[in-house]
Amino acid sequence: MEYVNLDARVGDLSGVLDPARYLSHLPSIFDDLPPGAWAFATSPDHYDFRSGRCVKDLTLRAVRDAGGEEMEVEFQHNCWKHDQDLLICYVGVSGFRIDPVDEDRGTDLGAVILDEILPHRDGCSHEIACWDGTLTVVCRDLQATWTETTCSSKS
Structure with a gap:
């Protein structure tokens, strides 16, 4: 991550997640991000850790080739926080990489910590x-859709 800090420090506490630098950088890249990527990155709930539409704590469920240069990545909710799943459809995919910490994990990457969308010569990364x-995807643009799910554990 270039701007999102996954190991910030607050006083004596380390390991704090801090998207503040990325959020303050977003206005300067407005003209460089495709419209779908911009809409998703700037959604008011995206980095609000208390929101059911924050990406933190979602789990990667599936990565699908949708044909041509299209790809779908599906994230499953966590019942204690979310009542919706997230589907991201990437168009014009020119790069895709999964980097597990352990090669035996494959696409089982555990829960999402945070994400970052930046301009790229092909659209965005x-x-x-x-x-x-x-997980890193380079594409022309993306469309993020939250879909209802049944979650009996959420109070």
Whole structure:
């Protein structure tokens, strides 16, 4: 991650997640991010850790080739926080990489920590940091859709 700090320090406490630098950088890249990527990155709930539409704590469920240069990445809710799943459809995919911390994990990257969308010569890059690895997609644009799910554990 270039701007999102996954190991910030607050007083004596380390390991704090801090998207503040990225959020303050976003206005300067407005003209360089595709519209779908901009809408997702600047959604008011995206980095609000108390929101059910914050990406933190989602779990990677599936990565699908949607044909041509399209790809879908599906994230499953965590019942204690979310009541929706997240589907991200990437168009014009020119790069895709999964970097698990342990090669035996494959696409099992654990829960999402945070993500960051930045301009790229092909459109944008979307880096998603998880507890057990990282997923990065380079694409022309993306469309993020939250879908209802049944979650009996959420109060």
